[in-house]
Amino acid sequence: MMRFKDKIVLVMGGNSGMGLATAKAFAAEGAKVHITGRNRQTLDETVASVPGSKGYQADIADITSSEDVVAQIEAEDGRIDVLYINAGVGGFAPLRDITPDAWDHTHSINLKGCVFALQKAVRIMGRGGSVVVTGSIGAHASLPGNAVYAAAKGGLYAAMKVFAGELVSEGIRLNMVSPGPIDTPLLYRNPGMTDEAIAALKEKMIENVPMHRMGQGEEVAKAVLFLASDDASFITAANLFVDGGMLELR
Template identity: 55%
Template sequence: MMTKDRFSGKHVFIFGGNSGIGLAAAEGFAAEGAALSLTGRSKETLNKAAAKTGALALQSDMADPAASAAAINTAVEKNGPIDVLFVNAGVGGFAPIGDVTEEFWDNVHDVNLKGAFFAGKAALPHLRDGGAVVFTGSVGSQLALPGNAVYAAAKAGLRAMARTFAAELAPRKIRVNVVSPGPTETPLFYRNPGITDDAVDALRAQMREAVPLKRIGEPAEVARAVLFLSSDEASFITGVDLFVDGGSVEL
């Protein structure tokens, strides 16, 4: 049975906890008693997130592995070893294959794959045995959406990477899982460089129609899955990719 204090006395660290799914998860962890540390690139949204959750907010770009390691070290000094690590920070980007440049590829992969790997690696010495790690994946790793090759490749790589994390950390009883959202109302909709408001609206309508439940998800709906996998309720679950997608992949 779910309790209201599943994370009381635990240190939860979130990469990308200042908006969207990360912020929704931060609010959930804080409400259940966690000592919370979170990162983000925007000082403004970090300050707002800290005010909402009481978190230690650290400005850091996950594309910079040294910055991720420094943020981990600062958080551990303040809040102690990490019980739950949520690697959520990500960037979007759509482009047909013919328009993909090396710069575009690197910008997406430096955060979504390389950045996620080195963020997780930096946390390894500071994770408590018996803890939990959750990575944010995407249904894009499974679905063939035109214009999504670069993002999909990064998230497919992350899925494979997370399974190896799970295998290597199993002797320490640390569970590692992935939560893969479907279309979700997050700032990623609005951050795609060069995309117009009309194009965003068209993309939203296209995604809504493609979801069997015929709607776009809310960040809190994904966050609830993150909290579940981070809690003792998921004590015998590791290596999974949990789709929170309104049936997009399975139906």
């Protein structure tokens, strides 16, 4: 299939995990893919592995950097057809250990940064455009220690539902994918957690998934491409769980 032939795609947070898998999938279906991320090394490796792509070192928490990326794409390609806002950070802390700094850090990326990235990018999107945003099952399930992250992703879910309604009249669809536990580097980026604690967390997650495994980034990518494509032409404001049945069956 070449559902994205000649389409201009921006993947924000595309140099690791499910964003990387999705960037590769878009390119494999004919898209020109622009990719953002913070880490220069993985960004360069990503661009080398995604045919025809361009990389931008940009922190989504820095709103002017999102604006700059969009301006560069406008200068080069004139428009964005598909926007995938995927950048996000994890991190666990129970109520008694939550700090204001950790709250602000997570929310500046997972909520505020994503909202303003959308605001900047839709400026150069037109009718027929499509936006997909990565949410999380964490916003809809009570997972101890996950409040900061859940609040940010829950806020993102609420905001995106409103924006989906606002964008209907502009002919732009906006949908969310909400993954369950996916085997990506995110799990290993939990500050303060030992390798043993991470392994235990992984086991606990698998126990809670009816399919008894973690998902793969490529499985999320397939859902993103479906929602981004014309195959989903009558779908907007949807929230698609990619979670092995975890939310509905547990």
